[in-house]
Amino acid sequence: MVDPEKLSLPADRAFVVQLHAEAKIEHGQVHGRVEHIVSYQATRFTTLAELLAFMARVLKEQQE
Template sequence: MVLNPHPIYPSAGRYVLRLHRDARRQQGQLFGRIEHVASGEGTDFATAAELLDWLASHAAQECDGTPGSHPNRKDHP
């Protein structure tokens, strides 16, 4: 078996999304935390708009090659 040196889904593009247990997806009430797997950068979000804004901003920075410079970075203690 030969492994592909260029994976289809590289880890640089992976995120972990954790929804709070009280989030009500059906009513559009999303809140929780999102983290970038490769860098560990993440943020808490209180709305779907905040989630999408952070994700779009972070993905754009990853494409620009400037990881770690996101202004909303919140590290785990």
């Protein structure tokens, strides 16, 4: 039997987000590093938009 959790949270859509020690989430200041678990692609980001853009690009590449 397939675990429903694995279907809804597939490994190829998993990322590790590491926030910089000085990031102030409560003030909307996010910066750090993100890595895609399956492909090992990684980048640093200084805005939420950069973080989300990286994730979107990697996920699109995985579909191709």
